[in-house]
Amino acid sequence: MSRRVALEASHAVAEATRMADVDVISAYPITPQTHIPERLAEMVADGDLDAAYIPVESEHSAMSACLGAAAVGARTFTATAGQGLELMHEVVYVASAMRYPVIMAVANRALSAPLSVWGDHSDAMAVRDTGWIQVFCQNSQEAFDLTIWAFRVGEDPQVLLPVMVHLDGFTLSHVTEPVLLPEQSEVDRFLPRYHYRFALNPDQPMTHGAFGPPEIYAETKLAQAVVFDNCKKTILQGWQEFRDVFGRHYNPVEEYRTENAETLLLTIGSFTETAKIVVDARREKGEAVGLISLRLWRPFPFEEFRRAVRGAKTLIVFERAISFGLGGPVVAEVRSALYDEETRPKVASIIGGLGGRDMSEEDFEYVIDRGREVAEKGSDRVLETVGIRGESEALKR
Amino acid sequence: MTDKLTWKDMEVGNIVKEAGNACFRRTGDWRTERPILDKDKCIKCALCWLYCPDASIKPGEDGYYEADLYYCKGCAICARICPVEAISMTEEEER
Numbered sequence: 001m002s003r004r005v006a007l008e009a010s011h012a013v014a015e016a017t018r019m020a021d022v023d024v025i026s027a028y029p030i031t032p033q034t035h036i037p038e039r040l041a042e043m044v045a046d047g048d049l050d051a052a053y054i055p056v057e058s059e060h061s062a063m064s065a066c067l068g069a070a071a072v073g074a075r076t077f078t079a080t081a082g083q084g085l086e087l088m089h090e091v092v093y094v095a096s097a098m099r100y101p102v103i104m105a106v107a108n109r110a111l112s113a114p115l116s117v118w119g120d121h122s123d124a125m126a127v128r129d130t131g132w133i134q135v136f137c138q139n140s141q142e143a144f145d146l147t148i149w150a151f152r153v154g155e156d157p158q159v160l161l162p163v164m165v166h167l168d169g170f171t172l173s174h175v176t177e178p179v180l181l182p183e184q185s186e187v188d189r190f191l192p193r194y195h196y197r198f199a200l201n202p203d204q205p206m207t208h209g210a211f212g213p214p215e216i217y218a219e220t221k222l223a224q225a226v227v228f229d230n231c232k233k234t235i236l237q238g239w240q241e242f243r244d245v246f247g248r249h250y251n252p253v254e255e256y257r258t259e260n261a262e263t264l265l266l267t268i269g270s271f272t273e274t275a276k277i278v279v280d281a282r283r284e285k286g287e288a289v290g291l292i293s294l295r296l297w298r299p300f301p302f303e304e305f306r307r308a309v310r311g312a313k314t315l316i317v318f319e320r321a322i323s324f325g326l327g328g329p330v331v332a333e334v335r336s337a338l339y340d341e342e343t344r345p346k347v348a349s350i351i352g353g354l355g356g357r358d359m360s361e362e363d364f365e366y367v368i369d370r371g372r373e374v375a376e377k378g379s380d381r382v383l384e385t386v387g388i389r390g391e392s393e394a395l396k397r
Numbered sequence: 398m399t400d401k402l403t404w405k406d407m408e409v410g411n412i413v414k415e416a417g418n419a420c421f422r423r424t425g426d427w428r429t430e431r432p433i434l435d436k437d438k439c440i441k442c443a444l445c446w447l448y449c450p451d452a453s454i455k456p457g458e459d460g461y462y463e464a465d466l467y468y469c470k471g472c473a474i475c476a477r478i479c480p481v482e483a484i485s486m487t488e489e490e491e492r
Contacts, residue, residue: 099410198412205416212411215400220411222404
């Protein structure tokens with residue numbers, strides 16, 4: 001029997017990590033992630049969680065400590081945000097290439113400068129290519145569920161890859177919502193004990209982290225790409241098993257009221273729930289508007305995405321990051337995913353919610369209306385945005 | 398040997414399962430200079446043995462310490478550390 005309790009999303013992540021019976025946590029506190037390691041540190045100190053909590057002096061060290069823990073076969077967790085993710089950047093690549101299934105929650109935060117502790121997806125977009133499985137959460141329940149699921153998938157012997165669970169800083173990380181907490185026995189049924197075949201052991205000495213000369217580096221990277229390609233099976237299987245045990249079903253691309261939709265809005269993360277309200281309002285007015293949300297970000301869910309947009313005339317990608325000199329990082333991938341399709345929607349790109357700027361229902365209304373215009377007629381602006389003052393005067397040269 | 402391996406032969410996370418296999422690697426072929434020991438000067442203090450970063454200096458049956466040229470990279474630390482200047486470096490070309 002699940003219990004329905006009010007939980008902040010950060011605490012839901014911490015509770016999921018506790019119920020996963022994690023062995024080692026190493027993290028450095030940084031806004032807006034702080035409540036996650038703070039709560040876990042409390043649990044360890046109070047004896048509610050039998051784990052080693054390793055305090056460190058930086059995020060670079062946090063991820064490095066996690067690699068060491070993973071090397072001996074410990075179930076390992078960390079969390080970070082924004083600048084912290086940037087500081088650990090080089091070690092983030094090492095986790096995936098060495099096939100250590102570290103689980104990391106990222107309370108998405110804008111990157112400096114100017115210094116901002118508030119939310120957007122700049123940090124997530126900077127780690128797109130690090131070889132981690134990555135998902136975005138829409139609400140506190142998902143933050144709980146996807147954290148549990150991340151251990152199940154990442155530690156699978158066929159996968160052995162680290163998993164990043166993204167949750168929007170403040171607009172999700174600090175929001176208290178009802179969460180269904182399962183019984184420990186249910187979590188145990190879903191998540192087996194982790195057994196790592198290659199754990200460092202003095203009785204069977206081996207080398208982790210040797211260097212790779214040109215004769216084998218490229219083969220190593222192809223092997224990594226193949227594993228990443230194959231992990232999709234386990235990702236889907238993990239969600240199937242999750243439904244069997246907990247009754248909630250997740251999929252790589254969520255479709256909301258997409259039946260016969262002419263206009264589709266695409267969002268990631270906590271934007272999705274506000275978008276649903278606006279899509280409902282448009283549907284009530286008789287407009288054929290629907291929504292898709294990318295839950296799985298890496299590996300990119302090409303198949304599910306293409307299926308979800310099939311038949312739509314317009315696709316409006318509304319995202320929270322800028323790739324300077326390119327536009328929106330998400331829309332670039334979306335366009336690329338559609339290029340080989342015989343029929344495909346016209347795509348509009350709109351950027352908003354940078355550095356914690358609130359996006360209201362009215363803003364989403366604007367996104368739909370302006371997105372349709374841009375998809376039809378194109379744009380003469382450097383960026384199409386919502387809520388950035390003076391934007392209409394920033395014209396392309 | 399490695400040029401025959403395909404991506405399928407790569408161990409998970411590039412783990413090297415065989416311990417101590419560095420001894421098979423002939424690092425001596427990196428060398429441009431080799432150490433020459435003058436046994437008349439050597440006092441068998443073993444500092445060269447202690448300082449050698451590749452553990453390629455070993456005591457012989459006569460008690461003198463000499464470099465195993467299969468591994469010695471010619472870094473010259475032994476020559477620098479020797480308190481009686483018994484070790485000199487010679488360019489490999491002069492052999």
